[in-house]
Amino acid sequence: MSYGVVLVPSTSHAIRAERVCHLAGLKVKLIPTPRQLSSNCGTALRFDWEERETVEQVLRANKVDYDEVHQLEW
Amino acid sequence: MIYFDNAATSWPKPPGVTEAMVHFLEKVGANPGRSGHRPSVEAGRIVYDAREAVAELFHAPDPLRIVFGANATEALNLALRGLLRPGDHVVTSSMEHNSVMRPLRALEEQGVSLTVVPCSPQGFLSPPDLEGALRPETKLIVLNHASNVVGSLLPVREAGQIARRHGCLLLVDAAQTAGDYPIDVQTEYIDLLAFTGHKALGGPMGTGGLVIGERVPVDELEPLKRGGTGSRSEHEEQPDFLPDKCEAGTPNAVGLAGLAAGARWVLETGVEHIRAHEVRLTQQLIDGLREIPGVTVYGGLDATRQTAVVSFNVAGLEPSEVGLRLDEEYDIMCRVGLHCAPAAHRTIGTFPTGTVRFGLSYFNTPEEVETALEAVRAIARANK
Numbered sequence: 011m012s013y014g015v016v017l018v019p020s021t022s023h024a025i026r027a028e029r030v031c032h033l034a035g036l037k038v039k040l041i042p043t044p045r046q047l048s049s050n051c052g053t054a055l056r057f058d059w060e061e062r063e064t065v066e067q068v069l070r071a072n073k074v075d076y077d078e079v080h081q082l083e084w
Numbered sequence: 085m086i087y088f089d090n091a092a093t094s095w096p097k098p099p100g101v102t103e104a105m106v107h108f109l110e111k112v113g114a115n116p117g118r119s120g121h122r123p124s125v126e127a128g129r130i131v132y133d134a135r136e137a138v139a140e141l142f143h144a145p146d147p148l149r150i151v152f153g154a155n156a157t158e159a160l161n162l163a164l165r166g167l168l169r170p171g172d173h174v175v176t177s178s179m180e181h182n183s184v185m186r187p188l189r190a191l192e193e194q195g196v197s198l199t200v201v202p203c204s205p206q207g208f209l210s211p212p213d214l215e216g217a218l219r220p221e222t223k224l225i226v227l228n229h230a231s232n233v234v235g236s237l238l239p240v241r242e243a244g245q246i247a248r249r250h251g252c253l254l255l256v257d258a259a260q261t262a263g264d265y266p267i268d269v270q271t272e273y274i275d276l277l278a279f280t281g282h283k284a285l286g287g288p289m290g291t292g293g294l295v296i297g298e299r300v301p302v303d304e305l306e307p308l309k310r311g312g313t314g315s316r317s318e319h320e321e322q323p324d325f326l327p328d329k330c331e332a333g334t335p336n337a338v339g340l341a342g343l344a345a346g347a348r349w350v351l352e353t354g355v356e357h358i359r360a361h362e363v364r365l366t367q368q369l370i371d372g373l374r375e376i377p378g379v380t381v382y383g384g385l386d387a388t389r390q391t392a393v394v395s396f397n398v399a400g401l402e403p404s405e406v407g408l409r410l411d412e413e414y415d416i417m418c419r420v421g422l423h424c425a426p427a428a429h430r431t432i433g434t435f436p437t438g439t440v441r442f443g444l445s446y447f448n449t450p451e452e453v454e455t456a457l458e459a460v461r462a463i464a465r466a467n468k
């Protein structure tokens with residue numbers, strides 16, 4: 011299964027990202043940032059890779075700043 | 085006991101507040117946003133819940149533009165010291181609390197120029213007077229939403245419109261209104277809103293914050309402190325984004341758990357409902373006090389134009405004497421003196437003696453007001 015990981019500036023951003031995605035009906039989860047990714051924050055948002063576009067749309071629509079989006083095989 | 089000192093700090097707290105704090109200490113415990121493990125993320129969620137509840141209450145569009153701190157004083161210091169530079173002009177009212185006046189007087193020493201617009205002896209500010217004080221170099225208007233001495237509501241919406249017209253920012257000190265008077269930072273054009281958690285928001289002491297609107301240049305906002313944030317840990321410089329830029333150090337997460345519960349209770353109970361109850365009690369108190377021979381009541385005497393704060397004096401008695409007798413003989417708690425607001429007392433003509441102040445809350449009852457009126461009647465009568 012292919013997952014996406016959104017890297018965010020801070021845990022506050024991660025939690026807000028999780029909240030707005032849940033409100034939009036998306037299946038997302040907060041995870042400790044995978045070690046192979048270098049991030050500013052120890053918490054990241056995991057989602058199903060098929061939903062990448064929607065996730066990014068929801069984050070942008072809610073003005074949640076995020077850094078990078080990565081694809082990972084779990 | 086009758087607790088009429090809610091303007092200093094509210095008591096009792098709404099149901100759920102203590103429980104939320106106990107839950108945090110016993111079941112969560114971790115440092116929010118620092119460690120990435122589940123309890124740490126859970127602690128972060130609780131702090132975020134507080135941000136979200138407060139944002140909803142004030143109609144703030146972005147919870148991440150709320151910076152938490154110890155109280156309204158810290159939030160006001162952040163806004164004032166963080167934004168004003170030598171050469172800037174700032175306008176305020178003569179009804180302000182010292183948490184605004186003292187930082188402004190210190191900034192004045194450093195080259196910021198300050199205009200204090202006089203208010204009426206009832207504690208009200210006229211918008212044309214405010215607008216007349218503005219200059220091309222005015223950067224900020226800072227206003228009490230309501231006076232902690234007489235409860236008078238200041239015209240923040242008009243001030244917001246004036247600020248927009250003149251290209252400056254509006255900072256509102258909502259210490260006396262957050263939680264029991266409707267606040268909408270968008271329709272009232274409030275650029276910065278300082279609130280405290282331990283009054284009508286129902287939270288514990290040690291909580292408060294600043295709502296930072298979109299017109300505020302975050303890159304020009306100097307934080308009060310710098311330090312660890314759990315983010316950008318590889319950098320030795322402070323993060324430039326909110327809230328981390330202005331939230332260095334481990335937050336009062338247990339306090340914020342309580343604040344989240346308090347603010348949720350306010351949302352569920354309804355600010356309008358809370359306000360309506362307080363207006364009834366306040367008018368009952370004002371009308372009752374005014375009928376007592378020898379008692380002077382200050383302010384506008386109209387509960388719809390003020391918060392649930394009523395200041396009065398008894399002829400021939402020092403406020404401290406009245407306060408002591410209310411406490412020791414009648415078990416009624418109030419606050420006497422100058423209420424950290426010498427400017428406001430000068431404005432209403434009660435400096436340096438001060439007043440006796442009753443501060444009501446949603447949890448007070450008409451019966452308590454009647455008992456307190458009886459007590460003041462007896463004290464005034466005995467003194468004749």
Ligand SMILES: Cc1ncc(COP(=O)(O)O)c(C=O)c1O
Nearest residue numbers: 155156157181183232257259280
């Ligand atoms: C109008 C006003 N501003 C500011 C404050 C300061 O609040 P805090 O002591 O929570 O910082 C208070 C209350 O003490 C107040 O009544």
